[in-house]
Amino acid sequence: MSARPLVLVVSPGDETYRGYCLEQVAAAYDVVLLTGGEPSWEKPFIVDHAVVDLSDYASLLTGGRALAERHDLAGVVTWDEWHLIPTARLARALGLPSNSVEVMCGCRNKATARTLFARHGVPSAASMKARTLLEAGLATMTLGYPAVIKPAASAASIGVIRVDRPEELPGAFAFASTGASRSRDDTGVLVEEYLDGPEVSVECVTHRSATTAVAVTRKHLGPAPYFDETGHTVDATDPLLAQVGPVAAAAVKALGITDGVQHVELRLVSGRPRLIEVNARIGGDMIGHLVRLATGIDLPRAAADLACGMPPDLTAAHRGAAGIRMLYPAVSGTLTARHINQPFAAHTSWLRQVQWIRQIGDPLLLPPEGDLFTARAGFYIVTGRDTAEVTERLDTAADEITVTTRADR
Numbered sequence: 001m002s003a004r005p006l007v008l009v010v011s012p013g014d015e016t017y018r019g020y021c022l023e024q025v026a027a028a029y030d031v032v033l034l035t036g037g038e039p040s041w042e043k044p045f046i047v048d049h050a051v052v053d054l055s056d057y058a059s060l061l062t063g064g065r066a067l068a069e070r071h072d073l074a075g076v077v078t079w080d081e082w083h084l085i086p087t088a089r090l091a092r093a094l095g096l097p098s099n100s101v102e103v104m105c106g107c108r109n110k111a112t113a114r115t116l117f118a119r120h121g122v123p124s125a126a127s128m129k130a131r132t133l134l135e136a137g138l139a140t141m142t143l144g145y146p147a148v149i150k151p152a153a154s155a156a157s158i159g160v161i162r163v164d165r166p167e168e169l170p171g172a173f174a175f176a177s178t179g180a181s182r183s184r185d186d187t188g189v190l191v192e193e194y195l196d197g198p199e200v201s202v203e204c205v206t207h208r209s210a211t212t213a214v215a216v217t218r219k220h221l222g223p224a225p226y227f228d229e230t231g232h233t234v235d236a237t238d239p240l241l242a243q244v245g246p247v248a249a250a251a252v253k254a255l256g257i258t259d260g261v262q263h264v265e266l267r268l269v270s271g272r273p274r275l276i277e278v279n280a281r282i283g284g285d286m287i288g289h290l291v292r293l294a295t296g297i298d299l300p301r302a303a304a305d306l307a308c309g310m311p312p313d314l315t316a317a318h319r320g321a322a323g324i325r326m327l328y329p330a331v332s333g334t335l336t337a338r339h340i341n342q343p344f345a346a347h348t349s350w351l352r353q354v355q356w357i358r359q360i361g362d363p364l365l366l367p368p369e370g371d372l373f374t375a376r377a378g379f380y381i382v383t384g385r386d387t388a389e390v391t392e393r394l395d396t397a398a399d400e401i402t403v404t405t406r407a408d409r
Helices: 015-026 057-070 081-094 101-108 110-119 133-143 166-180 240-255 287-295 299-307 342-346 387-398
Strands: 006-010 030-035 048-051 075-077 127-130 147-151 161-163 189-193 199-207 210-221 229-235 260-269 272-279 321-327 333-340 351-356 378-384 401-406
Touching: 006 015, 006 057, 006 081, 015 030, 015 287, 015 299, 030 057, 048 057, 057 081, 075 081, 075 299, 081 101, 101 110, 101 240, 110 127, 110 189, 110 240, 110 272, 127 133, 133 147, 133 166, 133 189, 147 166, 161 166, 166 189, 199 240, 199 287, 199 299, 210 240, 210 287, 229 287, 229 387, 240 260, 240 272, 260 299, 287 299, 287 321, 287 378, 321 387, 333 342, 342 351, 378 387
Parallel strands: 006 030, 006 075, 030 048
Antiparallel strands: 127 189, 147 161, 147 189, 199 210, 199 260, 210 229, 229 321, 260 272, 321 378, 333 401, 351 378
16 A cells, blocks of 8 residues: 555646646645546556546546545545536535635636625726626626626636727627636626736645745737737746735635635736736646746645645745747638747757647637637747746747648638
């Protein structure tokens, strides 16, 4: 028998974007999985698993109880946005440490979160719920233009769109409603004040209600009116962390989160941080990996530690910077070519990863027809001493990479 503690992971995600999470947790823990299909890439990192219908809580509970009967579980964790509430319910049923179900519901529902931010004096965006196009129009009369129309409970900027004029509202409301229909928790739509300024996220770790802001991520977005994220940079010495960290911690406290890893999104409006939302899990788009490359801090390991009721190690092992850039086509269509200059890749040590996620012949659809799941051909990651060097290297690598599509008629 292993002497290592054993943690249950709910929904490990795909290997491309979440493989590093499972690998890093497995370096310190024995891992069992609740997963929607038979494990493949996960096999080297797990000791047991149960295949369940992840969209059905009864199935999830049955699988979790079966694993708990076979193993002495120390905790349960997920980094999947869609399974935060079911995982909290499962932890409660199994008697394992967790934030409450009610707290996770507040994190998942943006309208609830806005109310809590206002109640606790956390600077946020004015927001109104709209069940119909008429209600959305009335909301814009109060909030003004530009406004943001978004699903009340979604993720990955799906269905989020900016509206600058009244005549754009019907199309924007339909776009947001389509995105909202994918949610299992709340299919409503919000109309919000547009926060004009650079977007950042703060990567936080909370233990026994004390939140530590460990890194700030500077985000890069695609063309308006959409909010697709095209890249991120993390710098261990970024002076912005001292400014945005306290606001992020206040938002986490307002939601009642006691333990876990949070990805807190803000915008700097006239230089001052305003909350967009708190995601009660490790950030997507490889942000946790960027944090480790830049600082040495292991967020997946921290998430597992906290799920098992143990304090995480947040000691920074080094001070550098890292960045990721997503590879999008210029136009929607069929992917006809994807290429990187191989001599450049082979002799460039700071180019840490080039990952293709679409094959030749696959369709790539940009918004509004598609979203980040249908638009990206891949991504690449670089490291450097600071943000300036990372940005320069991202630009240099971009010149060595080709993505070509044929517009479909």
